[in-house]
Amino acid sequence: MAVAPQVLPHTAISTWSGFVYQGKLALYHCLKLMSSDYAANRDLKLQLESQDDFAIFRRQQCLSMHQVKAYKDPRFSAYSDGISTQRDNARQRGVALAYFHVAREVTNVPATFVADYGPVRFYTYPIPPDAAGNVIQSFCPLNQVDMFIRDELSSLLVNAAMQPAWKNYIVANIQNTLEAIVNLKVIMTHSKIHESTRHQTVIAASEFIEFSELYDVIEANDYAPFENEAFFLSRLQIDIGTYYQEFCERQDSLSQAACQKLDDYLAAITSLNVEGMKAFLRATMPHKKGRFKTLSEFKDQSLDRDAMRLGMFTIFWKLVQTARNDGSDVAFSWLNDGLFYYPTGIHHAAEHQESICHDIMQQAISEDVECLFECGALITSAIDRPSISDVIIGIDATEGVDTAEHELLRENRIGNYKKVAMISLNNVPESLKDAEPD
Template identity: 60%
Template sequence: MTTKVESLPHTAISTWSGFVYQGKIALYHCLELMTKNYEMSRGLKLQLESQDDFAIFREGQCLSLHQVKAYKETLFSSYSAGIETQKKNALDRGTITAYFHVAREIRNYPDSFKKDYYPVNIYNYPIQPSESTGETKSYCPLDEVDMHIEAQINALIKATDCLDNWKINICTQIRETLEARINEKVIAVHHKIHHSKTHQKLIADEEFINFSTLCEVVEAVDYDAFKNEEYFLSRLQIDIGTYYQQFCELYDTQFQTAQAKLDGYLAVIITLDAQGMMDFLKATMPHRKGRFTTLSEFKDHALDRDSIRQGLFAIFHKLVQAEIASAEKIQFAWLVDDQFYYPTGIHTAAEAQDVICHDILEQALVEDVEFLFECGALITRAIDSPSITHVKFGADSVAREKDSMRGNNIISFKQMELVSLNNVPKELKDAEVD
């Protein structure tokens, strides 16, 4: 039984470190419940970022609370405060089931854990997701969570009479569609919270994903029907969030201000609408070739892991907080001595500067991104070039330039330079992360 307690939801949704992992873990648990009793699960609801990182409800009753931690630490002391908070929350609510999910194996659990932290339990995962050995482990690494989800989808299909067996062959596609649905809700809640000045702590408490929505995806016949711009926007958000997690794994952002700075960047990026996301990717990936008119084209061809991890987030990490640029199509920029500096995902070595400059020029002509090249510098990981127009540009390119730029001359790009992280103005360097 659940008692009515006047407690407000925690609004940790404003901190983006680990939000993708959290959504994936929520999906995995939902699939477990669906596998156990598919028809009964239709009446369940998933609540995100309210009473806990996520919670399961039936009508007005909270059935279980879930907290998710993707910390690097492995000592129990790093998690004890969170477990204690979850214990208090569960007891206050009268919820007798609470789970603590972790990405790494925790050492030094106290022998009296079950007694001291009741009703909290550490969530267990199969050691071999694709095999029914019954062996479990008390953590789910970041790089294994997709495998666990797909194995659970496989088990769900085999255990449920109304699901066709051929769907076993498209578990990845089903997973990605389900993740997109959950991510859309996470982003929607985030957007409402950050645009409300009076009811922030109540918004998430009223937002649910009905399990019937998840059933609709699992039961679908044509998965291409789900692949609209909202789907690809959600998948891009998930990819960028995943790359951010991986970046944080590689770079130990030991200063709290640095972590908050990066969280702030990500919070802006993943709440862009479809057009805003396209503009952002065009501005920060000016060297990526192709005509990009839809987000699906960006998803397939423009965005890669290293451009985000080694390029864009490495630049954000090393420099001071960027201001929002005045130009509508540029999300971030710095202004020093009347010159704008724009972050990019360019992370290749200095030896590749001619190739990069050539690619930027060609892409500028294809995409007509002249707004980016009025005057200023593109910040790269390692390349310095006083002008992007020093490379040879053939007759064919000039002809295309005349058509694409409607008479504008390529010389108008001559004031755009490339500058490496080492050579940006000292005013831009963040002393806390040097």
């Protein structure tokens, strides 16, 4: 019987909520392989979103395929379809190793699991011995993956790679650099697939990270060149993705439509280039202080967990689909009756509104916060205020300009600020609210 021609496998993309976790587990497995035979595994390569969530190749041969699930449900029945699909794919393609990674301990695993689902197995992680003497667990909690990576990397540097001792003092820097490499590829692959519905398999099957890139980081003598704008963009994407996953974890009843809407928002954010990310953070965090000229400054000062979870993602969840305004540098806004509405990460209670407005005004004067120069309202979690400009007293709106421009600039700026309001999520126009019930 004739052998059917090889086809590119389907992609495993279904949601953006676990892309950071997926990338971290892929890196962890790569480090494990490097530790197992440092000299022999330089020619391996990591493939993303094709054979499975990720896979390891040597030349054209798939050595192992990996599926990642971070479900809340611990019951085996929640995973059985995914395990069955992975088993069938592995058997069809002759892949001897198929690993299933989970974030929670799976219960009710059938006693016949090995016979029924081989070659699939649950991936194991090392832990300190428990009361029963166990030294491995078959799951990796979201809050433990960084620890596993750090421990494996520390061991690799000393034992397998035999790197100088000073590298043990910068393990976190090396880990961040490695994660940035993997994350950039994950983001690129997710973005391409998100934009395309016809060529997903071709896109995913061609996306590899050569292990030589990882070896270059392990063996580098100077890590300063790695900390460029691309690096900090990746670190911001990782942070935003982590906060997004935490947001999703805390929601008990997100519908499929809500998940898709939030995924679309995250896809739009993570597709931003360096300048786009700067504009996004200036617009959505207008109350953050600092002269943000580089992404490293944004990374250190402008983004925090609560601003994303309690501010941005909550607003995205409750309001309409993402929209881009042509000709505007602001990535997200909605237009209603001639007034622009801008989502922000401002999640503070109403009693803090005076200080928040003061911070926004100061930042708008020192930085080019685009949305404050159009007629609009900043959407917050809990603050309603008709104008932010009544805190103009005590703020020098003309610092750094000559006398001839003084009065005109003051008049224009105050006039613009009077048009900017703050509105709480509960009081935005009904037409902007999601028609879907909570």
